[in-house]
Amino acid sequence: MIAVAVVLAAPGAGVLARDAESAAGAATRVLELDALTGVEALLGRIAERRVVYVGEHHDRYADHLDQLAVIRGLHARGKPLAIGLECFQQPFQIHLDAYVAGAIDEAQMLRRTEYFERWRFDYRLYRPILRFAREHEIPLIALNLDQALTRRVGEVGIDGLDPHQRAALPAALARPDAAYRERLREIFAQHPFGDERDLDHFIEVQLLWDEGMAARAADYLAANPERTLVVLAGAGHLEYGIGIPDQVERRLGLPGAVLLNGEGRPVEPPAADFYLYPAPAELPPAGLLGVQLGEGEEGAGTRVVGFAADSGAQAAGVAVGDRILALAGRPIADYADIRLALLDRAPGERVAVTILRGAEERLDLEVELR
Numbered sequence: 001m002i003a004v005a006v007v008l009a010a011p012g013a014g015v016l017a018r019d020a021e022s023a024a025g026a027a028t029r030v031l032e033l034d035a036l037t038g039v040e041a042l043l044g045r046i047a048e049r050r051v052v053y054v055g056e057h058h059d060r061y062a063d064h065l066d067q068l069a070v071i072r073g074l075h076a077r078g079k080p081l082a083i084g085l086e087c088f089q090q091p092f093q094i095h096l097d098a099y100v101a102g103a104i105d106e107a108q109m110l111r112r113t114e115y116f117e118r119w120r121f122d123y124r125l126y127r128p129i130l131r132f133a134r135e136h137e138i139p140l141i142a143l144n145l146d147q148a149l150t151r152r153v154g155e156v157g158i159d160g161l162d163p164h165q166r167a168a169l170p171a172a173l174a175r176p177d178a179a180y181r182e183r184l185r186e187i188f189a190q191h192p193f194g195d196e197r198d199l200d201h202f203i204e205v206q207l208l209w210d211e212g213m214a215a216r217a218a219d220y221l222a223a224n225p226e227r228t229l230v231v232l233a234g235a236g237h238l239e240y241g242i243g244i245p246d247q248v249e250r251r252l253g254l255p256g257a258v259l260l261n262g263e264g265r266p267v268e269p270p271a272a273d274f275y276l277y278p279a280p281a282e283l284p285p286a287g288l289l290g291v292q293l294g295e296g297e298e299g300a301g302t303r304v305v306g307f308a309a310d311s312g313a314q315a316a317g318v319a320v321g322d323r324i325l326a327l328a329g330r331p332i333a334d335y336a337d338i339r340l341a342l343l344d345r346a347p348g349e350r351v352a353v354t355i356l357r358g359a360e361e362r363l364d365l366e367v368e369l370r
Contacts, residue, residue: 287369
């Protein structure tokens, strides 16, 4: 027996169908594949821009490889460059300067900029970019505001800041327009909590974040008219030109080129000037102890407060409450020391760990990284 479904059209449905048929193709976008090019052709299109924005998903290795390719390519064309970085905060600029100048090494730079405490994404994602900058003496510009300021705005809003905090705000801070508010409202709506006041604070934090980075970029461009600034920041701060690009242009009248990873995105010309489609790339896995650490606690070393589901440290005999004093032959005082000790370690490697248990018991263990 064959089942037959009969669909009864609602009044006017035939008219709507005819309208859709007559308008068929009007909203269809066509991408001519013969027009697809590579990075070399892209460089020719952006080489004369004073500011180039290359977006990232912070933990996507392919995005950072594209950022490096753009920097390498512009440098090879003889462009005097500087690199603006969302992942470093403005109060630590002197340490980036010292690193590029060769006055401090990588580990010192990471400690002094408090990278591991303030950003926490795997430093190896950014490492080739920073090393290229140091090798070729390309200035690295810390774009981000001090997180203490943005965190405070999230709590009390801009109007709730004290005079000292307000003095740290970017000059000529704009109020968000309707398009900016709507884009952030959609992002905020994805979180199942918060009220309209929370939304207002959320928008103010994002605005301050964008404005702070844009002001720093604009100041650098104005003071260094001979240089091209390549800005490396999260795609959300760049797309549709509403974040950093719009605020830099407002300050300097200087349009830039926005480059975003196009994977999984609709083809929307307002979103960016160029979409990049990199080959898949994965950062090799890092070797991990599998511990959770206490923060801001007094005492020697750093205290273990928990473990990952598959923890080599726990399997080796480390217990909650133990304090890690040394790792792979390096003394440990805080979280950053552990990250530095493991920076070039891989899963399966075995490392020596010295712990303090209780007041006096010291134990030397060997941990297989997971």
